[in-house]
Amino acid sequence: MSATLGRAPAAPRDYAACNGCNLCQLACPMWRSHRDPRFTPAGMAKALQHGATAAQLAAPIEACSLCGACDPVCPERIDLPGLVIDLRLQLANSLPHSSALLDDLRARLQQDTAASVASRSAPLLLPGPELRADAALLARVQALLGLAIADDDGADIALALELGVEIPPRRLQGFLGSLSGHSIVAADGLLLRQLRRWLPGSQRMGLGAALSSRPAVRSNLLATDLYVIEARAYHADYERMVAYYDRLQTETGCVLNLDLQRIAIPAVAQGLPQKLGATSDGDDAQAKWILQGRQPARIVVESLADRAAFERVCDLPVVHLAELGEDPEMMKRRPHAFG
Amino acid sequence: MKIPPVEPGTVGPCPVAPDALQGIKRQQTNPARWNGAGWQDFVAALRASGVDLAEGVAACGVYATDAGGTAYGQPHGVVIARSAGQVSLLLKAAQAHRVPVTVRGGGLTTEGESVAFGGVLLDMNGMSRVLKVDAQALTVRTEAGIYWHSLAEELRRENLDYLSAPLNLTSSVGGTLGVGGIDVNSARLGCSADQAISLQVVTPTGEIVECSDDENPELFQRVILGYGQFGIITEATLRVRPYTPLSMHYYYYSSLRTAIEDLQMLDRNDASDYSGILTIMDCAVNLLVAFDSDEREAAFRKNWESRLRGHGEFGFALCMAGHYALRPWKIGEALYLLQRKQAVFPEFRRPEFMREGKMHDRTVVFSRAVWKHWGSRQMVIPDLATSADKFVEAVERGNAICRKYFTHYTLYCVGIKLRPEHKPHYEMSCVPPDAEGWAYGCEFEPMIEGGVYSRDHFQAFKNAIYDIGVDLGASYYRFGGMMKGYIRRIFGDALVDRHLAMKRRADPAMILNRDVIF
Numbered sequence: 002m003s004a005t006l007g008r009a010p011a012a013p014r015d016y017a018a019c020n021g022c023n024l025c026q027l028a029c030p031m032w033r034s035h036r037d038p039r040f041t042p043a044g045m046a047k048a049l050q051h052g053a054t055a056a057q058l059a060a061p062i063e064a065c066s067l068c069g070a071c072d073p074v075c076p077e078r079i080d081l082p083g084l085v086i087d088l089r090l091q092l093a094n095s096l097p098h099s100s101a102l103l104d105d106l107r108a109r110l111q112q113d114t115a116a117s118v119a120s121r122s123a124p125l126l127l128p129g130p131e132l133r134a135d136a137a138l139l140a141r142v143q144a145l146l147g148l149a150i151a152d153d154d155g156a157d158i159a160l161a162l163e164l165g166v167e168i169p170p171r172r173l174q175g176f177l178g179s180l181s182g183h184s185i186v187a188a189d190g191l192l193l194r195q196l197r198r199w200l201p202g203s204q205r206m207g208l209g210a211a212l213s214s215r216p217a218v219r220s221n222l223l224a225t226d227l228y229v230i231e232a233r234a235y236h237a238d239y240e241r242m243v244a245y246y247d248r249l250q251t252e253t254g255c256v257l258n259l260d261l262q263r264i265a266i267p268a269v270a271q272g273l274p275q276k277l278g279a280t281s282d283g284d285d286a287q288a289k290w291i292l293q294g295r296q297p298a299r300i301v302v303e304s305l306a307d308r309a310a311f312e313r314v315c316d317l318p319v320v321h322l323a324e325l326g327e328d329p330e331m332m333k334r335r336p337h338a339f340g
Numbered sequence: 341m342k343i344p345p346v347e348p349g350t351v352g353p354c355p356v357a358p359d360a361l362q363g364i365k366r367q368q369t370n371p372a373r374w375n376g377a378g379w380q381d382f383v384a385a386l387r388a389s390g391v392d393l394a395e396g397v398a399a400c401g402v403y404a405t406d407a408g409g410t411a412y413g414q415p416h417g418v419v420i421a422r423s424a425g426q427v428s429l430l431l432k433a434a435q436a437h438r439v440p441v442t443v444r445g446g447g448l449t450t451e452g453e454s455v456a457f458g459g460v461l462l463d464m465n466g467m468s469r470v471l472k473v474d475a476q477a478l479t480v481r482t483e484a485g486i487y488w489h490s491l492a493e494e495l496r497r498e499n500l501d502y503l504s505a506p507l508n509l510t511s512s513v514g515g516t517l518g519v520g521g522i523d524v525n526s527a528r529l530g531c532s533a534d535q536a537i538s539l540q541v542v543t544p545t546g547e548i549v550e551c552s553d554d555e556n557p558e559l560f561q562r563v564i565l566g567y568g569q570f571g572i573i574t575e576a577t578l579r580v581r582p583y584t585p586l587s588m589h590y591y592y593y594s595s596l597r598t599a600i601e602d603l604q605m606l607d608r609n610d611a612s613d614y615s616g617i618l619t620i621m622d623c624a625v626n627l628l629v630a631f632d633s634d635e636r637e638a639a640f641r642k643n644w645e646s647r648l649r650g651h652g653e654f655g656f657a658l659c660m661a662g663h664y665a666l667r668p669w670k671i672g673e674a675l676y677l678l679q680r681k682q683a684v685f686p687e688f689r690r691p692e693f694m695r696e697g698k699m700h701d702r703t704v705v706f707s708r709a710v711w712k713h714w715g716s717r718q719m720v721i722p723d724l725a726t727s728a729d730k731f732v733e734a735v736e737r738g739n740a741i742c743r744k745y746f747t748h749y750t751l752y753c754v755g756i757k758l759r760p761e762h763k764p765h766y767e768m769s770c771v772p773p774d775a776e777g778w779a780y781g782c783e784f785e786p787m788i789e790g791g792v793y794s795r796d797h798f799q800a801f802k803n804a805i806y807d808i809g810v811d812l813g814a815s816y817y818r819f820g821g822m823m824k825g826y827i828r829r830i831f832g833d834a835l836v837d838r839h840l841a842m843k844r845r846a847d848p849a850m851i852l853n854r855d856v857i858f
Contacts, residue, residue, distance in 0.1 A: 021407065021447065022711045023510040026465075027489055036466045037420050039394075044402045051401030051414075058398050076711040247692045261493055261701045262509075262708070263692045294497025 016084055018077040019046035025071035025081060028262065030270035030287055031064050040064055042071040042081040045088070055091040062088045066270035066284075067163060067191055069236030073243075074262060082194065082236075089165025089273070100277050103164060109157045110172050124184040127154040131305045132188050132208075138305075141323045142208070145215050148186060153179050159192040163276060173199075186211045188304075190233020197237060207234025209303030210245055212322045221325040224254030227297035229311070231304040232267035255301070258291045266291050268307040288314045301325065370411050370822065371855035374440050374458030379416050382437035386419075389429045393417045393460070403444065403461050409718040410795055411452025411822060415442065415461035421485055422466050424540055424548045424574040430462060431572070431852070432546035438849045443568050445485060445512025450721050451821030453567070453856045454515075464514055467574060470494045479537060480580050484514030484573040488532075489703060501583040503535040509707040514573040520565050520756075520770045520817060522781060524616040524628065524702065527607040527755030531771075533564045534759055540575035544847035548574075553761075562842065564762075565769035567820055568853040569839075570846050584632045585698035586614065588688075591650030593625040594659065596739060600732050600753065600780075602648050603627055607755045607778060611644040612636070614702070617753040620680050622739050623673060624656070625751075630699070676748065684713050714750065716788040720798045722805035722823075723783045725770045726814040728755075731780040737808045738784050745801040746786035753782045768831050768839050772815040781817060820856040827857060 025042040026032050038044045040061045048058055055062060062085060071081040126148040132139050133154075143150060155176050161168045177199055185200075187193040188208040196205050209231050212218050222228065228249070235242045243263050250257055258266045268288045275284070288310040300319045302308045311319045386393055394400075400414045421427055434441045440459030447454050464485030471481040475498055482491055488505035491513065495501055504523035506516060517539070521532025529535070538552035541563050549571070551560040562570040593599040599617055606615050606629065614630035627650050631637035651659060664674040687709035693700055724734045735753060742749040756779045758771060771779050784805055799822070806826045809816055819827055828836050840858050844850065850858070 018717075020409065020711075020715055020717050021405070022715055023446065024708070024711060027487065027509055036468055038463060038465050039399060039402055047404065048398045048401040051397055051404050053398040053401050057396065074708075076708070076715050243692050261489070261496065261704050293494075 014077055014079050016046035016049045016079060018079050019043055019050065020077060021047055022076060024074045024076065024262075028070035028074055028260065028264040030066060030068060030070070030267055030284075031061065031272070033290070034270070034284070034286060035064065042075075042079075042084065045084070046079065046081075055088045058088065059092055062092055063273040066267065066272055068232040068265075068267040068270060069190070069194060070232060070264045070267065072236050073239035074264060082191075086162055086165070090167065093165040093167075102277055103166065106157060106160055106164065106166055110161060110166070110169055112172075124148045124186065125151045125180065126208075127151050127185060127187040127189065127192065128208075129154060129159065129188040129192075130156050135305065138321060138323055141326065142212065145217060145323060145326050146186060146211055151179065154187075155192055156189070158195075159189045162191055162195060164273065187234070190231055190235070190237055193234050194237035205238075207231060207238070207242075207303070209234060209322060210242065212303070213249060214245075215326070217326040218322055219249070219253065222249075222253040222255050222301065223299070225298035226253070226255040227258070227291070227295060227300045228253075228255040229258045229268055229291065229300060229302045229304075229307050230265045231302075231307065232265040234303075235265040256295060256297060268302070268310045269304075285310060285314045370413060370452055370455075371457050373413060374416075376416060376458060378437045379439065382433060382439045383417065385437065386430065386433045389433065391419060391426055391429050391433075393419050400461070403447070403456060403463070406447050406449045406452060406454045407719055408450030408452065408721075409716070410450075410720065410798055411455045413452070413455045413457035415456035416458055418461045418463060420466035421462055421464045421574070424542055427462065427542045427572055427574055428546040428548050430460065430546075431542060431544060434460065434851045435545055435847075435849045438851060440851050440854045443514075443572055443853055445515030446487060446508070446510040448506075448508060448511055448515070449818070449821060450719055451818050451823050453818075453821040453853070455821075457855065459851075459854075462572070464512060464572070464574075471575065473498050473500065473580075475500060478580050478582075479577055481575060481577045482513060484512070484517070484539075484576050486513050487511060488513060488516065489707075492701065492703065495580055496583060499583050500580045503579055503581055504529045504532050505703065506532065507703055507706040508710065509703060513576055513578070517564055517573055517576060518566060518568050522754050522756060522817075524614040524630070524754060527615050527757055527778060528610065528613060530757045530759055530762075531565075533765065534762060535579045536564060537577040537579060539563060539573050539577070541571035542574055543571045544852040552577075561764040561767075562846075564765045565771070567769075567857050569843050569857055572852070585695060585700050586630045586632055586702060587634075587637050587698050588614075588628060588630040588702075590653065591627045591629065591648050592653065592656035593627060593650045594623065594656075594663065596622050596625055596735055596751070597732050598649050599625040599627050600735060602650065603753065603755065604728055604731070604778075604780075605647065606644060607757075609644065611640050615755065617751065619751040620677055621673075621742070621749055622751070624660070624677055624681075625650075630702070684709060687712065714785060714787065718788055718793070718798070719785070720802060721783045721785045721818065722802040723781055723817045724805065724809050724812075724814050725756075725772055725775075725779055725781040725816060726809075726812060727772055727775040728778050728780055730812050730814065731782070734780075734808060734812055734814060735782045738782060738805050741801065741804045741808070742784050742786060745797070745804070748787040748789065750785045750787065751782055752785065753780065755780050768827075768835055770815050770817040770819070772813070774813060779815075783817075824855075824857060 021043055023043050029041050032041045045058055045061055065085045067082050069082045075081055128139055153176055158168055158176055184204040186206055186208055193205055193207055246257055260266055268291055270284050270287050300311050300317050301322055303322050308319050308321055395417045399418045404414050405412050419430055441462055442456035443462045444454040445464050467483035468486040469483050473480050487510050489509040504525050506521050517533045517536050541549050541551055549556055603615055603617055606612050612629045613632045613636055616628050619625045664670055688705055693705050699705055724738055726734045758779060810829050843858055
C-alpha cells in the first residue's frame with residue numbers, strides 16, 4: 002500500500018500561462034458532450050486572458066464535472082480543476098444559487114464536528130456518503146483494508162468544493178486537525194485532491210488503489226474484465242497512479258478505462274446542475290464511450306456512481322472492487338457479478 | 341515568460357514585446373481589421389435562418405490568437421460548426437452581406453491564418469464525430485473538425501490506425517488536408533492530405549459538394565492543399581490501416597549533412613517505415629528510424645543499419661565528451677545539451693506508453709514532449725520545403741540563420757513521398773514544383789525559453805529563412821498569413837494570378853479565409 006501513497010505536487014501555475022495547446026480538450030468529458038471549445042479548460046483560460054468574467058463563463062464553469070482529466074495533460078502545469086473551483090466560488094458569490102441542498106450544506110459547514118476517535122497515526126478511511134449508505138459494502142471495505150472509519154469524513158467539505166460554497170476556516174481546520182498524523186484512504190477523489198494541497202506531508206491514497214492493491218481483490222481480477230478507474234482519484238495523483246495501474250494491467254491483463262494518453266475516461270461526468278438536482282439529465286454517453294468497441298465479460302468499478310452508470314447502459318455484470326474479495330455474503334448478494 | 345493575470349472584465353496586455361528594434365524592414369504584418377459594415381444585418385439574417393452566433397468576450401476571446409501567439413485579433417462573432425447545412429447557410433449569408441469568414445480547426449497555425457481580424461470565426465471543432473468505420477475496406481468517414489488524435493482514439497477500438505498525420509495531438513483533419521500534413525512516415529506514405537479518398541465540401545457560395553479524384557475532381561484538386569480558399573471541408577473519407585505498435589531506434593550525429601544524407605539513403609531504399617531528424621541546434625542531430633513489424637526491422641538491421649554513420653546514445657556521449665573537452669570555452673553549450681537530454685529523453689521512453697519495447701502511439705509521445713519542452717506562448721516555425729537534392733544546402737543555410745537569431749533552437753526534418761497522380765493537388769502548395777519522388781521539409785524552431793522578443797525580431801528571422809527559399813526555388817509549409825508576402829516571390833505572378841482568378845470565380849465576395857493567401 003505504501004508504494005502508491007501520494008506526496009505534495011509541484012506548485013501549480015494559473016490560467017495566464019495557458020498557451021492554447023488544447024491538450025486538455027482531448028480528455029475533457031464536458032467538451033465531449035458540448036463539442037464547443039468554450040466548454041474546455043483551455044477555452045475558459047483563453048477567455049479569462051482576454052477579459053471574460055466568471056459570470057460570462059457561467060455555463061462551462063457549471064458544466065465541468067471536476068474529473069481532473071485536464072490536470073495531468075497540461076504541459077504548463079496549470080491547476081485547471083483548481084481554476085474551476087475558484088471560478089465556482091466567484092460565481093456563487095456574484096450569482097448566489099438557492100436550493101435546499103445548498104442551504105443545508107451551509108448549515109452543516111457551520112456546525113462543530115466531533116474529532117476522530119481513532120488513535121493518532123492509525124490509518125483512516127474517509128468513506129463518503131455513497132459508501133456510508135451501503136452498510137454491507139462499507140463493512141467489506143473496512144474488513145479488506147483493516148482501517149478505522151473517520152467520524153468526520155469531510156463529506157460536507159467535498160460537497161462544498163464541488164458546489165462552490167465557501168468553507169468556513171474553522172470547519173476546515175477542525176477537519177484537517179482530525180486527520181493530522183494519520184494515513185488516509187479517501188473514497189472521494191476531489192477531496193483526495195484537495196488533501197494533497199492541504200496536508201502536503203500526509204500519506205493519502207484513493208479507495209480504488211487501496212482496494213486493488215489487496216491480494217484478495219487483485220487475484221480476482223480477470224483478463225476479461227473491464228476495470229473502471231475512478232477518474233478523480235486517479236488524476237489527483239497521476240504520476241503515481243499511471244505507474245500503479247500500468248502494473249495492475251500488466252499483472253492481470255484486464256482492460257482499463259484509459260485513453261491513449263493514459264487519462265482515465267470518467268464513467269460519470271455530472272456538472273453543477275445535476276449535482277444540485279436542477280436537471281435529471283443522465284450522462285450515459287461517457288459510460289457508452291468507455292464500452293465502445295469493447296466486449297468485456299464483466300465490469301469492475303471503484304466507485305458506486307460508476308456502477309449505477311454501467312448498469313443503466315449495458316446488461317453486463319457490474320461489480321464493485323470490494324465485492325471481489327471472495328466474501329460469501331457479497332457473492333450471495335450479487336451472484337451475477339461472479340458468474 | 342510570465343504573463344500577468346488579467347483583472348476580470350478588462351483586456352490584458354499583449355504578451356509580445358513591443359516592436360523596438362530599429363532598422364529591420366517589416367515585410368508583412370497582420371491584416372487590417374474588417375470594418376464591420378453591415379454586421380447587424382448579417383447577424384439578423386443568420387439568426388433568422390436558425391444559425392447560432394455567439395458574440396462577446398467569453399466567446400471571441402478564446403480565438404484571440406493561434407498557436408504562434410504573435411498574431412492577435414478577434415472576430416465579431418463565433419459560429420460553432422454543427423452540420424454542412426448550417427455551414428452552407430453561414431456562407432450564403434456571408435456572401436450576401438460580404439462578411440469575412442475565418443475557419444479554424446485546431447488553431448495550430450503560426451502566422452495568424454486561423455485568427456479572425458473581424459467578421460465570423462467558424463470553429464470546425466463542433467463537427468468532430470466519426471461517422472463510419474469500414475474495417476473491411478479500411479476506410480473511415482469522419483466529420484472534418486475532428487482532431488487526428490480523437491480519430492485515433494476511435495480507430496484504436498477497432499484495432500485500426502490512420503496512415504499519417506502531424507505529430508500534434510490537436511491538429512484537425514480538415515485543417516491538415518487543407519495544407520498537407522507531415523508525419524515521420526511521410527517518406528513512405530506521403531503527406532497526410534494524400535490519404536483522403538473523398539471529401540464533402542461547402543463551397544464559398546454555400547453549395548454542399550462531394551468531391552474526389554473521380555467526382556468533381558477540379559474542386560478536389562483545389563481544396564486539398566488549398567489553404568482553405570476554395571471551400572470548407574466538412575466531411576472526409578480517409579484510408580486507414582491495421583494498427584501496429586512501432587519499434588523506434590535513434591542514431592546520433594554531430595553533422596547535419598551526414599544525418600540528412602543517411603535519412604535520404606534510408607528513404608530512397610525504403611529501408612524503414614518511419615524516419616525523421618530532430619535536433620538540439622546543430623550539435624546533437626537525432627535520426628529516428630522506426631518499424632511497424634519485426635520483419636522490416638530485421639531487414640533494416642541486416643541490410644542498412646551498418647551503413648548509417650550515426651552513433652548510439654553511449655557512443656555519441658563519448659564523442660561529445662571528447663569534443664567539448666577540447667573546446668572548454670563551449671562549456672555552456674555542453675551543459676545545455678546535457679540538461680536538454682536529461683529533460684527530454686525520458687519523455688520519449690515513458691513506460692506507460694511502451695509495451696515490450698514498442699511505442700504504442702507515436703503522436704501521444706511526441707506531441708506531449710513537444711508541448712512540454714518546446715511549447716510557449718509564442719512560437720515561430722519558419723520552414724523550407726525543397727527537392728531532395730537541394731535539401732542539405734537549405735538546412736545548412738537555415739541553420740546558420742537560427743544560430744544568428746536565437747541561442748537555442750531545434751530542427752525537424754522529414755521526407756514526403758510524392759504521388760505523381762496527385763501533381764495537380766500540389767500546385768501552389770508546400771510541395772516544391774521541381775520535386776520528383778520525394779520532397780523534403782525542415783522546420784526551424786527557435787526555443788523561446790521565457791525570453792521576450794519583438795515581432796520584428798521574429799519577422800526578420802522568418803524573412804531570413806524564407807529568403808533562402810526564394811534563392812533556392814523552394815516552397816514552404818507556412819506561406820500564408822504573415823508570410824504571404826512571399827507567395828508571389830516563390831510561385832511567380834502567372835501562377836498566383838491564375839489561382840486568384842479561380843478564387844474570385846469561386847468566392848465572388850472574397851469572404852472565405854480572406855488575407856490568408858490572397
